[in-house]
Amino acid sequence: MAAVSPKIAPSMLSSDFANLAAEANRMIDLGANWLHMDIMDGHFVPNLTIGAPVIESLRKHTNAYLDCHLMVTNPMDYVEQMAKAGASGFTFHIEVAKENWQELVMKIKSAGMRPGVALKPGTPVEQVYPLVEGTTPVEMVLVMTVEPGFGGQKFMPSTMDKVRALRNKYPTLDIEVDGGLGPSTIDVAAAAGANCIVAGSSVFGATEPGEVISLLRTSVEKAQATTT
Numbered sequence: 001m002a003a004v005s006p007k008i009a010p011s012m013l014s015s016d017f018a019n020l021a022a023e024a025n026r027m028i029d030l031g032a033n034w035l036h037m038d039i040m041d042g043h044f045v046p047n048l049t050i051g052a053p054v055i056e057s058l059r060k061h062t063n064a065y066l067d068c069h070l071m072v073t074n075p076m077d078y079v080e081q082m083a084k085a086g087a088s089g090f091t092f093h094i095e096v097a098k099e100n101w102q103e104l105v106m107k108i109k110s111a112g113m114r115p116g117v118a119l120k121p122g123t124p125v126e127q128v129y130p131l132v133e134g135t136t137p138v139e140m141v142l143v144m145t146v147e148p149g150f151g152g153q154k155f156m157p158s159t160m161d162k163v164r165a166l167r168n169k170y171p172t173l174d175i176e177v178d179g180g181l182g183p184s185t186i187d188v189a190a191a192a193g194a195n196c197i198v199a200g201s202s203v204f205g206a207t208e209p210g211e212v213i214s215l216l217r218t219s220v221e222k223a224q225a226t227t228t
């Protein structure tokens with residue numbers, strides 16, 4: 001496996017939202033590479049979380065890479081506001097962008113963010129190949145390993161076929177996994193080829209979150225060393 005650098009991204013959905021800035025800085029101090037921000041509109045998923053105003057407030061307290069996952073029905077409507085707010089990455093769902101993904105990716109790039117595409121557990125991986133191979137390609141594929149909407153769900157091993165297929169086809173692509181990742185599931189995801197790891201409850205629920213972050217990174221590094 002080509003070594004694409006591991007990025008460990010605590011999901012801030014599991015943090016204390018009333019202390020978001022402190023929680024974010026604590027994660028970075030403990031070794032996190034990115035902060036994963038779950039934007040949910042209560043329509044694409046049955047949960048409502050945060051939007052651009054919270055990203056803007058958080059941006060005043062950190063320079064960290066804000067890896068924003070848009071679980072929204074109309075991602076195009078969010079591009080400008082998220083860019084202005086200070087989002088670093090903008091990952092939209094293919095299920096709601098089949099008709100306009102080219103325009104969307106270009107808009108995200110021109111707004112200065114890094115485009116990514118996400119897919120739900122039931123969505124065939126082939127649907128994102130054109131986005132990776134396009135003239136303006138996405139720079140990350142997020143394979144959801146639970147149904148999007150809530151933290152604390154059980155990891156779905158069946159989604160690993162998609163990660164393996166992506167890694168075989170695209171050795172240098174950032175492949176992110178999200179949902180149910182922690183010490184008991186990371187080795188499977190790392191062996192399949194994931195290098196960007198989102199983890200919410202396993203990090204925030206740990207007595208020593210820094211140890212979990214470090215364990216996640218070591219697992220990805222070991223899997224990469226075994227397959228190169």
Ligand SMILES: O=C(CO)[C@@H](O)[C@H](O)COP(=O)(O)O
Binds near residue numbers: 011179201
């Ligand atoms: O996007 C989502 C859920 O839709 C995730 O980012 C979760 O927040 C991950 O939480 P854990 O499964 O790690 O608790």
